[in-house]
Amino acid sequence: MGRAPCCDKQGLRKGPWSPEEDKILVDYIQANGLGSWRSLPKQAGLLRCGKSCRLRWTNYLRPDIKRGPFTPEEQKSIVQLHGIVGNKWSTIAAQLPGRTDNEIKNYWNTHLKKRLVLMGINPETYAPSSGATSLSSTGTGGGGSAPPPPSAGAAAASSSSTRHMAQWESARLEAEARLSRESLLFSASGGAAADSSALSDHSPAAKTDTDFFLRMWNSEVGEAFRGKETAPAAGASPASSSTKCGGAAAPRLVKKGSRGASGGGASSVSSGEPKEDGDCKSSVSGEGGGAANADSSSSNEMEDTSEETYQMYLNLVGDDMALGHLFHGGLDSISLFGGDPNAAEASLDLAFG
DNA sequence: AATGACGCCAACCGCGGAGAT
DNA sequence: AATCTCCGCGGTTGGCGTCAT
Numbered sequence: 001m002g003r004a005p006c007c008d009k010q011g012l013r014k015g016p017w018s019p020e021e022d023k024i025l026v027d028y029i030q031a032n033g034l035g036s037w038r039s040l041p042k043q044a045g046l047l048r049c050g051k052s053c054r055l056r057w058t059n060y061l062r063p064d065i066k067r068g069p070f071t072p073e074e075q076k077s078i079v080q081l082h083g084i085v086g087n088k089w090s091t092i093a094a095q096l097p098g099r100t101d102n103e104i105k106n107y108w109n110t111h112l113k114k115r116l117v118l119m120g121i122n123p124e125t126y127a128p129s130s131g132a133t134s135l136s137s138t139g140t141g142g143g144g145s146a147p148p149p150p151s152a153g154a155a156a157a158s159s160s161s162t163r164h165m166a167q168w169e170s171a172r173l174e175a176e177a178r179l180s181r182e183s184l185l186f187s188a189s190g191g192a193a194a195d196s197s198a199l200s201d202h203s204p205a206a207k208t209d210t211d212f213f214l215r216m217w218n219s220e221v222g223e224a225f226r227g228k229e230t231a232p233a234a235g236a237s238p239a240s241s242s243t244k245c246g247g248a249a250a251p252r253l254v255k256k257g258s259r260g261a262s263g264g265g266a267s268s269v270s271s272g273e274p275k276e277d278g279d280c281k282s283s284v285s286g287e288g289g290g291a292a293n294a295d296s297s298s299s300n301e302m303e304d305t306s307e308e309t310y311q312m313y314l315n316l317v318g319d320d321m322a323l324g325h326l327f328h329g330g331l332d333s334i335s336l337f338g339g340d341p342n343a344a345e346a347s348l349d350l351a352f353g
Numbered sequence: 354a355a356t357g358a359c360g361c362c363a364a365c366c367g368c369g370g371a372g373a374t
Numbered sequence: 375a376a377t378c379t380c381c382g383c384g385g386t387t388g389g390c391g392t393c394a395t
Binding site: 014015016017051052055056059060102103106107109110111 | 360361362363364365366
């Protein structure tokens with residue numbers, strides 16, 4: 001099969017965009033809106049293929065692009081979402097207003113992935129990796145990208161994806177079961193607040209967990225798994241899928257009021273624009289500072305993976321989303337930590353040293 | 354000060370899906 | 375129903391900047 005490359009026409013430019021090209025593209029889109037990418041270059045007078053134009057616009061020129069370092073909250077979100085959906089960068093980006101899938105992907109590959117590896121966590125499976133897995137090839141060198149989990153062999157990538165889907169489905173089913181039961185209890189008790197003793201087998205944390213997953217399931221993230229790619233898990237109830245808030249698949253990255261940064265728009269799109277945003281400047285280099293001070297024992301180099309990362313991971317397995325708790329404690333057959341019941345604790349131990 | 358190594362990121366490539374014909 | 379066209383996504387690469395020696 002295969003298709004002819006879209007840029008096979010002679011005379012089309014490739015490579016970095018010039019400020020003039022940027023301006024042409026921005027001006028055209030502002031005047032005419034988004035239409036057919038294929039015809040856009042010709043109509044706008046650009047010697048680029050439509051694909052290149054689309055990429056340039058979505059990854060760099062859109063007015064709602066948020067520049068600057070990732071905030072700790074964003075980093076946390078990326079790790080959490082990646083733990084759920086895997087390499088679905090567009091899905092993750094949809095949850096981070098102003099961030100592009102490309103940007104998130106790059107940030108994951110260059111920062112977060114390494115940090116997890118340094119922490120002894122396999123970034124693909126979230127299982128604890130054995131010993132020091134070398135950071136083979138972050139980009140160059142061609143070889144396989146992910147270090148295979150111990151004794152897992154080549155099946156790692158696909159099993160990871162399957163695991164993510166299974167996690168989703170199981171979490172969703174559990175949440176539905178709980179809500180269903182709570183609903184019965186609620187009606188049985190005449191509308192009084194659900195008797196917590198009747199839910200004695202569910203800790204408050206578990207409640208939060210499942211609520212979280214219902215929210216996520218009803219979000220664009222969950223939508224990615226309700227789609228056709230979702231493994232047709234046996235009990236998947238169509239009814240639950242319909243609970244999705246009608247907010248139709250919003251176009252990616254609905255802007256959230258960051259327009260101020262670009263204001264007038266076109267003039268600020270030069271590719272040479274400095275990357276640092278004033279108000280976010282401290283987030284990466286300085287973010288470790290605040291939390292890091294709590295622990296004065298900064299003797300080994302693992303510290304360099306930063307307290308912030310530890311905090312991020314702690315949050316991951318901890319109270320906030322309680323992913324680790326949910327998968328590990330609530331679903332013993334499927335674990336975010338590769339089925340190892342002690343993995344979460346081990347990770348905590350690792351983090352605390 | 355020069356140079357090599359490394360890291361980061363913008364852009365490209367190829368594939369698969371969806372809609373149109 | 376089959377084929378074609380376009381779009382969007384994820385993986386990969388090349389160039390530039392920074393850091394270390």
